[in-house]
Each structure stands twice: as structure tokens, then as C-alpha cells.
Amino acid sequence: xxxxxxxxxxxxxxxxxxxxxxxxxxxxxxxxxxxxxxxxxxxxxxxxxxxxxxxxxxxxxxxxxxxxxxxxxxxxxxxxxxxxxxxxxxxxxxxxxxxxxxxxxxxxxxxxxxxxxxxxxxxxxxxxxxxxxxxxxxxxxxxxxxxxxxxxxxxxxxxxxxxxxxxxxxxxxxxxxxxxxxxxxxxxxxxxxxxxxxxx
Amino acid sequence: xxxxxxxxxxxxxxxxxxxxxxxxxxxxxxxxxxxxxxxxxxxxxxxxxxxxxxxxxxxxxxxxxxxxxxxxxxxxxxxxxxxxxxxxxxxxxxxxxxxxxxxxxxxxxxxxxxxxxxxxxxxxxxxxxxxxxxxxxxxxxxxxxxxxxxxxxxxxxxxxxxxxxxxxxxxxxxxxxxxxxxxxxxxxxxxxxxxxxxxx
DNA sequence: TCCAAAACAGGGTGACTGTCCTGTTTGGAT
DNA sequence: ATCCAAACAGGACAGTCACCCTGTTTTGGA
Numbered sequence: 203x204x205x206x207x208x209x210x211x212x213x214x215x216x217x218x219x220x221x222x223x224x225x226x227x228x229x230x231x232x233x234x235x236x237x238x239x240x241x242x243x244x245x246x247x248x249x250x251x252x253x254x255x256x257x258x259x260x261x262x263x264x265x266x267x268x269x270x271x272x273x274x275x276x277x278x279x280x281x282x283x284x285x286x287x288x289x290x291x292x293x294x295x296x297x298x299x300x301x302x303x304x305x306x307x308x309x310x311x312x313x314x315x316x317x318x319x320x321x322x323x324x325x326x327x328x329x330x331x332x333x334x335x336x337x338x339x340x341x342x343x344x345x346x347x348x349x350x351x352x353x354x355x356x357x358x359x360x361x362x363x364x365x366x367x368x369x370x371x372x373x374x375x376x377x378x379x380x381x382x383x384x385x386x387x388x389x390x391x392x393x394x395x396x397x398x399x400x401x402x
Numbered sequence: 403x404x405x406x407x408x409x410x411x412x413x414x415x416x417x418x419x420x421x422x423x424x425x426x427x428x429x430x431x432x433x434x435x436x437x438x439x440x441x442x443x444x445x446x447x448x449x450x451x452x453x454x455x456x457x458x459x460x461x462x463x464x465x466x467x468x469x470x471x472x473x474x475x476x477x478x479x480x481x482x483x484x485x486x487x488x489x490x491x492x493x494x495x496x497x498x499x500x501x502x503x504x505x506x507x508x509x510x511x512x513x514x515x516x517x518x519x520x521x522x523x524x525x526x527x528x529x530x531x532x533x534x535x536x537x538x539x540x541x542x543x544x545x546x547x548x549x550x551x552x553x554x555x556x557x558x559x560x561x562x563x564x565x566x567x568x569x570x571x572x573x574x575x576x577x578x579x580x581x582x583x584x585x586x587x588x589x590x591x592x593x594x595x596x597x598x599x600x601x602x
Numbered sequence: 603t604c605c606a607a608a609a610c611a612g613g614g615t616g617a618c619t620g621t622c623c624t625g626t627t628t629g630g631a632t
Numbered sequence: 633a634t635c636c637a638a639a640c641a642g643g644a645c646a647g648t649c650a651c652c653c654t655g656t657t658t659t660g661g662a
Contacts, residue, residue: 215628215639236525238438241619253621254641263620315528320583324524325436327587328515338588372581372596377573380580383520384572387527388538396572415609415658442650453651454611463650 221259223249228266229274233315237267237325264333267326271336275318279340283378284347292360293351294402297374301381301398305391316386319344320379345371374401421459423449428466429474433515437467437525464533467526471536475518479540483578484547492560493551494602497574501581501598505591516586519544520579545571574601 227248231240242263246256260266283300290296308314315321319340326333349371355361381397427448431440442463446456460466483500490496508514515521519540526533549571555561577597584593 213627213640217639220639234528236438236529238436239529242621243619252641253643254623254625255639257621258639261621316524320580321524323583323587324516324521328434329436329439334587334589341584341587366596369596369600372584372593373577373600376580376584376593376597377577378580379583380520380576380578381572383523383579383583384541384576387523387534387541389534393572393576396566396569397576400569400573413610413657417609420609441648443648452611453613454653455609457651458609461651 217259220249220251220255224251224256224259224266225269225274228270229318232267232270233318233321237322264330267322268332268336271322271326271333271340275322275337276340276343278318279344283344287348287351290351292355293348293370294355294361296351297348297378298398298402301378301394301401304382305394305398308385308391308394314382314385314389314391317379317382320382341375345375348374377401417459420449420451420455424451424456424459424466425469425474428470429518432467432470433518433521437522464530467522468532468536471522471526471533471540475522475537476540476543478518479544483544487548487551490551492555493548493570494555494561496551497548498598498602501578501594501601504582505594505598508585508591508594514582514585514589514591517579517582520582541575545575548574577601 224245227245231244231248242256246253286300287293287296290299319337323337327337349367352361352365352367352370356363377397381393384393385391424445427445431444431448442456446453486500487493487496490499523537527537549567552561552565552567552570556563581593581597585591
């Protein structure tokens with residue numbers, strides 16, 4: 203007992219790695235079960251981390267939530283939305299393309315877990331001002347990136363000048379968020395496909 | 403003490419009224435704080451009901467959730483969406499009108515608490531199959547009502563035949579749901595106004 | 603009037619939750 | 633080699649949660 207424990211008792215401190223393991227588990231759990239429905243015990247088990255370590259890196263559950271929003275959700279929006287749209291041939295092609303790409307990805311994995319931003323936004327934006335501010339900022343950046351792309355298109359003659367960039371951006375973000383909500387509730391990506399056509 | 407208590411100790415059984423009081427409190431609390439963040443104690447206090455009475459009408463918390471979805475949320479969608487759209491001059495005017503009406507109402511009360519259906523859909527559709535089925539059905543009925551109105555418009559020459567009724571309906575529901583999410587996170591109805599224009 | 607069933611009161615219970623505390627171990631600076 | 637702050641372990645803690653149980657009151661029909 204002593205020998206066995208001593209044999210594998212080699213602890214290697216890796217604060218950043220441990221922190222990321224916690225955020226990995228939290229990002230996934232908050233997505234699937236939600237923030238309130240996820241206990242710190244769940245996170246400890248999923249991440250393979252003790253209570254002491256968890257409390258050392260995140261003094262409160264709220265701190266974990268904020269870290270997930272600011273470090274993970276923001277990054278997810280950047281990677282799956284802002285990046286592809288900016289580098290697309292046009293705003294409309296970029297937006298429609300993301301709709302289709304996400305629909306395809308969801309069909310491939312056969313399960314719709316919803317939009318990370320939207321999921322947390324619904325549960326937390328009224329619960330705490332800090333949560334709300336962090337979530338609203340991501341929505342705003344997302345919209346701004348699309349509107350900026352539309353303006354670039356207009357400047358280079360790829361988009362009708364009658365299109366209001368802010369209106370198109372608002373529509374794109376709103377439609378995507380709502381379509382993901384519906385896809386999550388119905389577990390069917392048909393709505394995403396229909397909206398992909400409409401946003402072209 | 404005995405006399406005072408005896409004096410106001412007249413209990414009048416009103417099972418349906420008590421049930422509705424619980425649902426009133428639950429509908430409001432689930433909307434503002436969410437399902438998981440609302441305890442049965444919160445509901446007992448808000449509704450002025452004892453634990454025994456609560457348990458008599460709703461054996462589990464899930465039963466309260468299902469009743470709120472099936473009796474209250476479905477009715478809310480019917481009243482604020484399906485009714486107005488059906489009796490509007492056209493589907494587009496009806497849809498755009500509801501966007502504007504809701505935006506106006508929210509600006510009047512100065513606070514955005516989100517769409518009842520969407521709020522519960524996000525928190526509960528992955529948590530339990532029964533919840534998910536109930537929520538998906540409301541989404542489906544909502545969509546079907548709008549699509550049907552578009553078809554009527556087309557039959558009577560008020561709408562271009564190139565418009566796909568199902569696509570327009572999906573867009574309307576998705577855009578509204580998403581715009582409400584954004585309005586809730588930003589506490590700003592600007593997105594709703596922009597989408598109202600776009601859905602005309 | 604009587605009585606059974608429904609409606610309600612109110613407290614108890616075990617499980618769980620988020621937080622914190624006290625020790626022990628690690629790693630880098632000296 | 634030594635030392636100290638950071639990193640981590642593991643459990644204690646008070647509070648809360650959903651659910652259930654027992655007893656009392658009300659109600660409507662016989």
C-alpha cells in the first residue's frame with residue numbers, strides 16, 4: 203500500500219495544463235448540461251482534478267464560468283464565424299457558408315448541442331451583470347465583424363449599396379442563434395439549411 | 403394566539419386556483435432566473451403555497467416544468483405570435499408587426515427578459531426527452547402557422563410565388579428567437595428593430 | 603348527518619452543493 | 633543544499649435542495 207502509492211505518487215506541477223483541463227471539462231459540461239446543472243464535483247471528476255486544485259485556480263464557480271466565456275466561447279465564435287466570414291469571397295457567401303458548414307458538421311456527429319454562446323447567454327445573462335457584459339461583448343464583436351465585411355464588399359462593388367450592413371449583420375447573427383436553438387430543440391438541422399439559403 | 407389564529411384560520415379549498423397560482427409563479431421565475439436556478443422554496447414563497455399543497459398538485463419539479471411549457475408557454479406563443487400573424491393583412495406584415503410590437507413592449511418596460519419558449523428550450527431541451535418533445539412541438543406549431551399564412555397569401559396573390567413558405571417561416575421563427583437572445587444579452591431592442599425591417 | 607376522498611399544512615430527511623481550511627508536495631531562486 | 637511561495641491533496645462545513653411523510657381540514661355525495 204505504501205509502496206504502491208509511493209510508486210505512482212510522483213506529482214508533477216503543471217498549473218496551466220491543469221487549468222486548461224478544468225476549462226475543457228467545464229466548456230463541455232456547460233454546453234451539454236448547462237451551468238447550473240453542472241456541479242463542481244462533476245467538473246472535478248471529468249477533469250480528474252481534486253477540490254483543492256480546483257479551488258486554487260478558480261476560487262468560485264463564477265470564475266470558471268467567466269473563464270469559459272472569455273477564453274473558450276469567444277475563441278469558438280472567432281474560429282467558426284469571424285475567421286471564415288472575413289476570409290470568404292463575400293459577406294453573404296461567408297455567412298451562408300458557415301450555416302452550411304455547421305449544419306454539415308452537426309449532421310456528421312448526429313447530435314445538436316446548440317451554440318455555445320447562445321446556450322450560456324440564455325442561462326447567465328440575467329443571472330449576473332458580469333456574465334451579461336462578457337456575453338454581450340462577444341455578440342457585439344461578432345456582429346461588428348460581419349457588418350465590416352459587408353462594408354468592404356460594398357466598397358469593392360460586390361454588394362448592393364442599398365443593403366444596410368448593420369441590418370444584415372444583425373440578421374445573420376440573430377438567424378443563426380435562433381436556428382441553432384430550434385435545431386437543438388428539434389434535433390434536426392433542416393432549419394439551418396433553410397436559413398443558409400435565405401442568407402445568400 | 404389561539405383566537406387570532408382561529409379567526410383567520412378559515413381555509414377555502416380552491417385546487418384549480420392554487421394550481422394556477424403556482425404556475426403563475428413558476429412561469430415568471432423560470433423566465434427570470436431559469437428552471438434550475440429556481441427552487442421549490444422560491445415557488446412556495448412566491449405563490450404563497452405550502453410544501454404539502456405544492457406536492458399534492460405537482461409530485462415533482464419536472465411536472466411543474468412540463469405544465470409551464472404545455473399550458474403557459476404554448477399559450478404565450480399562440481397569443482403573441484400565431485394569433486396576430488393569422489389575423490394580419492399578410493404574413494410579412496404580421497411577422498414584422500409582431501417584431502415591432504414586442505420591441506415596443508420591451509422598451510416600455512425597460513427590461514428584456516427574453517422569449518419564454520427560447521429560454522426554457524435552451525435550458526431543458528437537452529436535459530430531458532419529455533421536455534425536448536414538448537418544446538419542439540411548440541416550435542413546430544409556430545412555424546407551421548406562419549408557413550400556412552404565406553401559402554394563403556400566395557393563393558390570394560399577396561405574396562410572390564417564388565417565396566418558399568417553409569423557408570420564410572423558418573427564418574421568421576429563427577430570427578425572432580435569435581434576436582430576443584441578443585436583446586436579452588445586450589438589454590437593447592435595437593436588433594429587434596433591425597430584424598423587423600428585414601422580415602418585411 | 604355522516605363519511606370517504608380530496609385538499610392542504612408543516613416539518614423531516616438524506617443527498618448534494620459551493621466554499622473553505624489545514625496539511626503536504628513541488629519547483630525555482632538563492 | 634536550503635528555503636519559500638506556489639501548486640496540489642483531501643476532507644470538513646454549513647446551507648440548500650427536491651422529495652416524502654404524517655396529520656388535519658375541507659368538500660361533496662349518500
